Amino acid sequence: xxxxxxxxxxxxxxxxxxxxxxxxxxxxxxxxxxxxxxxxxxxxxxxxxxxxxxxxxxxxxxxxxxxxxxxxxxxxxxxxxxxxxxxxxxxxxxxxxxxxxxxxxxxxxxxxxxxxxxxxxxxxxxxxxxxxxxxxxxxxxxxxxxxxxxxxxxxxxxxxxxxxxxxxxxxxxxxxxxxxxxxxxxxxxxxxxxxxxxxxxxxxxxxxxxxxxxxxxxxxxxxxxxxxxxxxxxxxxxxxxxxxxxxxxxxxxxxxxxxxxxxxxxxxxxxxxxxxxxxxxxxxxxxxxxxxxxxxxxxxxxxxxxxxxxxxxxxxxxxxxxxxxxxxxxxxxxxxxxxxxxxxxxxxxxxxxxxxxxxxxxxxxxxxxxxxxxxxxxxxxxxxxxxxxxxxxxxxxxxxxxxxxxxxxxxxxxxxxxxxxxxxxxxxxxxxxxxxxxxxxxxxxxxxxxxxxxxxxxxxxx
Amino acid sequence: xxxxxxxxxxxxxxxxxxxxxxxxxxxxxxxxxxxxxxxxxxxxxxxxxxxxxxxxxxxxxxxxxxxxxxxxxxxxxxxxxxxxxxxxxxxxxxxxxxxxxxxxxxxxxxxxxxxxxxxxxxxxxxxxxxxxxxxxxxxxxxxxxxxxxxxxxxxxxxxxxxxxxxxxxxxxxxxxxxxxxxxxxxxxxxxxxxxxxxxxxxxxxxxxxxxxxxxxxxxxxxxxxxxxxxxxxxxxxxxxxxxxxxxxxxxxxxxxxxxxxxxxxxxxxxxxxxxxxxxxxxxxxxxxxxxxxxxx
Numbered sequence: 033x034x035x036x037x038x039x040x041x042x043x044x045x046x047x048x049x050x051x052x053x054x055x056x057x058x059x060x061x062x063x064x065x066x067x068x069x070x071x072x073x074x075x076x077x078x079x080x081x082x083x084x085x086x087x088x089x090x091x092x093x094x095x096x097x098x099x100x101x102x103x104x105x106x107x108x109x110x111x112x113x114x115x116x117x118x119x120x121x122x123x124x125x126x127x128x129x130x131x132x133x134x135x136x137x138x139x140x141x142x143x144x145x146x147x148x149x150x151x152x153x154x155x156x157x158x159x160x161x162x163x164x165x166x167x168x169x170x171x172x173x174x175x176x177x178x179x180x181x182x183x184x185x186x187x188x189x190x191x192x193x194x195x196x197x198x199x200x201x202x203x204x205x206x207x208x209x210x211x212x213x214x215x216x217x218x219x220x221x222x223x224x225x226x227x228x229x230x231x232x233x234x235x236x237x238x239x240x241x242x243x244x245x246x247x248x249x250x251x252x253x254x255x256x257x258x259x260x261x262x263x264x265x266x267x268x269x270x271x272x273x274x275x276x277x278x279x280x281x282x283x284x285x286x287x288x289x290x291x292x293x294x295x296x297x298x299x300x301x302x303x304x305x306x307x308x309x310x311x312x313x314x315x316x317x318x319x320x321x322x323x324x325x326x327x328x329x330x331x332x333x334x335x336x337x338x339x340x341x342x343x344x345x346x347x348x349x350x351x352x353x354x355x356x357x358x359x360x361x362x363x364x365x366x367x368x369x370x371x372x373x374x375x376x377x378x379x380x381x382x383x384x385x386x387x388x389x390x391x392x393x394x395x396x397x398x399x400x401x402x403x404x405x406x407x408x409x410x411x412x413x414x415x416x417x418x419x420x421x422x423x424x425x426x427x428x429x430x431x432x433x434x435x436x437x438x439x440x441x442x443x444x445x446x447x448x449x450x451x452x453x454x455x456x457x458x459x460x461x462x463x464x465x466x467x468x469x470x471x472x473x474x475x476x477x478x479x480x481x482x483x484x485x486x487x488x489x490x491x492x493x494x
Numbered sequence: 495x496x497x498x499x500x501x502x503x504x505x506x507x508x509x510x511x512x513x514x515x516x517x518x519x520x521x522x523x524x525x526x527x528x529x530x531x532x533x534x535x536x537x538x539x540x541x542x543x544x545x546x547x548x549x550x551x552x553x554x555x556x557x558x559x560x561x562x563x564x565x566x567x568x569x570x571x572x573x574x575x576x577x578x579x580x581x582x583x584x585x586x587x588x589x590x591x592x593x594x595x596x597x598x599x600x601x602x603x604x605x606x607x608x609x610x611x612x613x614x615x616x617x618x619x620x621x622x623x624x625x626x627x628x629x630x631x632x633x634x635x636x637x638x639x640x641x642x643x644x645x646x647x648x649x650x651x652x653x654x655x656x657x658x659x660x661x662x663x664x665x666x667x668x669x670x671x672x673x674x675x676x677x678x679x680x681x682x683x684x685x686x687x688x689x690x691x692x693x694x695x696x697x698x699x700x701x702x703x704x705x706x707x708x709x710x711x712x713x714x715x716x717x718x719x720x721x722x723x724x725x726x727x728x729x730x731x732x733x734x735x736x737x738x739x740x741x742x743x744x745x746x747x748x749x750x751x752x753x754x755x756x757x758x759x760x761x762x763x764x765x766x767x768x769x770x771x772x773x774x775x776x777x778x779x780x781x782x783x784x785x786x787x788x789x790x
Contacts, residue, residue: 201581201719201721202719202721203532203539203578203579203581211719211723240579241518241579241580241581242518242581243581243582243584243721246522246582246583246584247518247519247521247522247581247582247583248518248521248522268723269722269723270722270723270725270737270740271723271724271725273725273728273735279735280728280729280730280735280754280758282757282758282760282761283761285725285726286724286725286726288723288724288725289718289724289725289726292718292719292723292724293718296718296719297538297539297718303536304536304537304538304562304563304564305538305539305718306762308761308762378757379754379757379758379760423723426721426722426723426740427722427740428721428722428740
């Protein structure tokens with residue numbers, strides 16, 4: 033074996049998977065996992081842990097995997113993470129733990145994500161659950177939203193002995209894990225549901241169909257229902273559009289709508305919720321959500337183009353997602369920016385007018401900013417357009433909670449070290465604070481806030 | 495699960511009323527808001543305006559017209575059955591709620607309801623009545639058999655004007671004709687609130703603009719989550735794009751782009767029709783709906 037290289041991961045063949053919604057990555061088996069684990073140098077001053085937003089003791093769990101002690105490996109991980117099967121699949125490891133791995137200097141880093149996934153899946157298969165042994169504290173904490181930040185915060189608080197209730201607006205638990213990320217990247221029954229069952233097993237209660245800010249307010253949670261602290265993990269909100277002509281034509285969708293129909297409402301299989309299957313679909317944007325929307329449309333049978341205004345190097349999506357998308361046959365129209373959506377006489381999308389771009393000087397984000405090439409307009413014929421340009425925070429909570437400070441981007445303002453907001457006893461984290469980001473950053477914020485809430489309630493005493 | 499305490503057929507095979515136990519919705523809802531309902535695990539999320547509520551009994555009343563596959567299932571629901579999901583209250587309450595009562599008493603208010611729109615108009619008229627404000631109400635229906643909630647409305651309206659398109663009951667003609675007749679008789683209003691099919695709201699707005707009568711409409715576009723996430727319910731109001739679920743559902747009717755909004759409601763019409771026919775005809779369905787291609 034070549035120690036400089038990762039043990040290859042098995043995947044569904046691109047031609048086959050382009051027509052189904054089964055998981056793309058098949059994961060390691062025991063032997064492969066133990067072999068990959070043996071590549072870990074078990075560094076004393078482990079850099080990988082510093083790259084992990086929830087600070088999993090990575091060398092410790094990998095050491096257990098190497099020796100075949102999978103239960104012990106799981107115990108190490110679940111001390112720090114409530115959702116290892118999810119994180120092993122959707123974390124951008126290349127820019128976090130694996131990005132810091134010493135192995136990566138000369139060769140390929142240790143495949144930490146795939147090992148984490150292996151351990152979590154092994155635990156599911158063998159009925160191993162995270163253990164709770166904290167003394168009950170008899171203090172009620174409300175968590176708003178059952179997405180990554182909420183689950184992580186709730187899990188940590190339950191492990192500390194708090195009486196936690198999670199309020200979810202939708203009819204399914206999991207937030208973006210169920211409405212946003214598609215089945216082929218993150219299986220719902222096999223992974224998400226089981227992770228949530230594990231959080232339930234810690235004693236966390238869940239209330240679905242409850243919209244905080246509408247069904248009741250944060251003040252009511254505290255004053256009327258006796259919650260002593262509240263964590264807001266309400267996630268991202270309204271989809272952004274470009275503001276170009278034709279965006280309200282029939283056949284223009286936000287990625288949120290398209291993915292929610294397919295993932296949450298199961299329109300990808302036989303469901304009563306309809307989804308439009310275009311012959312030729314243009315997805316505008318270059319992030320992970322754009323890749324998810326594009327690969328969903330492809331699987332439903334559409335020819336799919338991704339239109340992105342910068343070059344491949346600047347694509348914000350994970351390298352692995354871009355690679356998978358290309359393998360499956362998604363066509364990338366880079367350095368291209370839409371200027372107008374064209375529609376037929378009945379108001380349905382008939383095409384998209386774009387302009388070619390070139391890269392200029394780096395902007396404040398450090399990325400070279402795209403500049404229009406005059407006179408380079410051209411049309412792409414299509415019957416559906418999916419806009420994947422990010423979201424702006426949901427106003428339901430900020431508009432109904434007095435004393436909650438928000439910034440000019442309408443995100444909730446918190447103290448970075450403990451997630452505390454401007455309102456006493458109220459903490460926040462995840463996309464509601466940062467704007468659209470990643471699952472693991474939201475989980476990290478949930479953990480930080482759980483610690484912050486514990487400190488707050490301990491200081492408050494009885 | 496959300497128990498149905500009472501299920502009633504208002505119009506045979508078409509319009510049904512359900513009184514549903516939903517404490518979290520009933521505690522905080524106000525006229526003008528809506529709920530999202532799912533009959534069972536396979537159903538769509540269907541937005542429905544709240545038609546009545548009882549804070550003590552913790553109930554919400556909704557009225558449903560059977561139009562697609564998911565509403566089709568609702569006609570089989572009986573007292574004692576339940577909805578799998580029932581969430582709300584969603585959207586912003588009617589502006590009336592935040593207006594001082596004394597100010598409302600000074601105003602002459604006219605409600606214009608069409609078809610199923612009669613149901614969501616009712617809680618607003620009732621709310622005003624309970625606060626000592628009498629508003630006039632025009633209710634329009636295609637024909638006598640499709641008229642709903644006449645008695646309930648009579649009990650809370652100042653004067654109730656009923657009209658049918660075919661003249662089978664009371665006045666004859668569209669709701670706009672009643673408005674014109676009332677103005678011709680010398681009546682004048684300060685505020686109009688109209689709820690009904692988009693095409694009706696559009697024509698009411700065209701008329702009231704001429705009459706310089708401020709008009710509020712309640713929009714019912716396609717929605718998925720209803721909580722400000724999917725953006726399916728966007729519509730153009732004046733120069734800006736609004737989301738009916740969080741910015742509405744009520745808007746200044748003179749600023750709404752109805753033509754665009756009406757086009758947008760057609761997006762899934764064929765898909766929905768297909769589902770509906772499949773459900774209705776079961777295994778015997780083999781085309782003829784013009785949508786599924788089964789007869790080709």
